[in-house]
Amino acid sequence: MTGPAMRRLGEKAFSPARVWAMLLRYLYILKSSWPRTLELLYWPTLQMLIWGFMSQFLRSNSSYVAQAFGVLLGAVMLWDLLFRSQLGLTISFLEEMWSRNLGQLFVTPLRPYEWLLSLLAMSVIRVTIGVVPAALLAIPLYHYSIFDLGLPLLAFLVVLMAMGWALGLAICGGIMRHGMGAESLAWTVIFALAPLSCIYYPVTTLPYWLRPLAWALPSTYVFEGMRAVLFGGIFRTDYFLTAIALDLVLLACGATIFFIAFRDARRRGALLQMGE
Amino acid sequence: MPEPVILVDHLVKRYGKTVAVDGIGFTVERGSTAALLGGNGAGKTTTLSILLGLLLPTTGTVHVFGEDVLRHRYRVLPRINFSSPYVDLPHRLTVRQNLSIYARLYGVQRRAETIGRLARDLQIEPLLDRPAGKLSSGQKTRVALAKALLNDPELLLLDEPTASLDPDTGDWVRGYLEEYRARTGATILLASHNMAEVERLCSEVMMMKEGRIVDRGSPDELIDRYGRTNLEEVFLQIARGVRALEGAL
Numbered sequence: 001m002t003g004p005a006m007r008r009l010g011e012k013a014f015s016p017a018r019v020w021a022m023l024l025r026y027l028y029i030l031k032s033s034w035p036r037t038l039e040l041l042y043w044p045t046l047q048m049l050i051w052g053f054m055s056q057f058l059r060s061n062s063s064y065v066a067q068a069f070g071v072l073l074g075a076v077m078l079w080d081l082l083f084r085s086q087l088g089l090t091i092s093f094l095e096e097m098w099s100r101n102l103g104q105l106f107v108t109p110l111r112p113y114e115w116l117l118s119l120l121a122m123s124v125i126r127v128t129i130g131v132v133p134a135a136l137l138a139i140p141l142y143h144y145s146i147f148d149l150g151l152p153l154l155a156f157l158v159v160l161m162a163m164g165w166a167l168g169l170a171i172c173g174g175i176m177r178h179g180m181g182a183e184s185l186a187w188t189v190i191f192a193l194a195p196l197s198c199i200y201y202p203v204t205t206l207p208y209w210l211r212p213l214a215w216a217l218p219s220t221y222v223f224e225g226m227r228a229v230l231f232g233g234i235f236r237t238d239y240f241l242t243a244i245a246l247d248l249v250l251l252a253c254g255a256t257i258f259f260i261a262f263r264d265a266r267r268r269g270a271l272l273q274m275g276e
Numbered sequence: 277m278p279e280p281v282i283l284v285d286h287l288v289k290r291y292g293k294t295v296a297v298d299g300i301g302f303t304v305e306r307g308s309t310a311a312l313l314g315g316n317g318a319g320k321t322t323t324l325s326i327l328l329g330l331l332l333p334t335t336g337t338v339h340v341f342g343e344d345v346l347r348h349r350y351r352v353l354p355r356i357n358f359s360s361p362y363v364d365l366p367h368r369l370t371v372r373q374n375l376s377i378y379a380r381l382y383g384v385q386r387r388a389e390t391i392g393r394l395a396r397d398l399q400i401e402p403l404l405d406r407p408a409g410k411l412s413s414g415q416k417t418r419v420a421l422a423k424a425l426l427n428d429p430e431l432l433l434l435d436e437p438t439a440s441l442d443p444d445t446g447d448w449v450r451g452y453l454e455e456y457r458a459r460t461g462a463t464i465l466l467a468s469h470n471m472a473e474v475e476r477l478c479s480e481v482m483m484m485k486e487g488r489i490v491d492r493g494s495p496d497e498l499i500d501r502y503g504r505t506n507l508e509e510v511f512l513q514i515a516r517g518v519r520a521l522e523g524a525l
Binding site: 268 | 322325356357360369373382383384
């Protein structure tokens, strides 16, 4: 019969062991398919190669790039970091959908927020596998190291990861609500924000009426902040703090959407039915 | 009188205008094996899902081990487990990896030992390092049963435990469940439309139709009440809309 220790652990509102169990599950999945692991590396590396050569060409043909060679390469890598952090979370979530496993998971003592923590941890791992090798490869290829940004890089990373998670949570909520028909949201939503994030150009390039929308995105502060570091050598603390505040709002919205969708799935009986 | 393990009262589940469960109530006593029996769409799986806390009812109450499942499901979940052919284990993980993860989720202390014992009991030792997606139906059922027994559940909820199994494997699974209940004193509630299975395993049967419990009793009582020779004939009679003798309920 169920042991008292097992019962006590099951009743505990939070258990790192359960978070680790879920993380382990995603690591097993990652390990079980080398093409998927390779795919994590593939796109960031390809992007870095294309924009690296483009930067080399523009250095001698554009005063903008000549002033700061890394302005395009750094932007590519940071954008990829945002995209991968969102995708890292949603892909792990989709693994549960694809394997029709939610019904099994949520009859265990696993709490939804423990599951969420494991998804976030997996997002960090996927980002590391995908973006770090591309960043390292840029050093010998183009003599450009994004790590030269120093501490501001850490600030940019925090802002972009948090934004990616907020979007990922909202997307997972959307998929829970609308089923696998909404699966493509995982790959498409973020690109709608790319023009407004001003990845490769300053916000002043946008028409006046679009600028407030751009400034409502934490990512815009990162890319503007990166250009401030590269061109002016200054770290805009005001940008950083505003981006963090916006992130907190987005995270609260994303988590609310996720948990409402989860409860709604319980009401509709979708936890047992959801899957391919 | 000891408290029943399961106490369901006036349970209703509606999906818009469709009534999936229509005001049912029942109890299941400790150490017994009971069945929800009915055709497709009778409300069996819906009832099991509510008992597990996977589905929120529209109205009604569900108590398991004396706890209100809707309010305190995490006091109940460590003590119960579930198996269904309609819910998969992740295909690309090996059987051992799958079992290990579920053992961790339940907080099983000696995981390797527990998995080894269950693998021996359920004859899945040769399958432990194979991906779950490459197993036959019978193998999957035995692995799902191993997962369902990882936490030595006091209450086992089984949705069609022998669906899509060949007669030999089905018989073996039924034998194993009988042995498990006898050995541990666990309570089993299964949803099925396999009459032979229910007749063999269950001391209490609740016949469901269109979300309602239309009759209940032991298999022998039901057979006598309807003047039939087996449970399948009783099921067909109920499914075709003929009521039991007066005063059956």
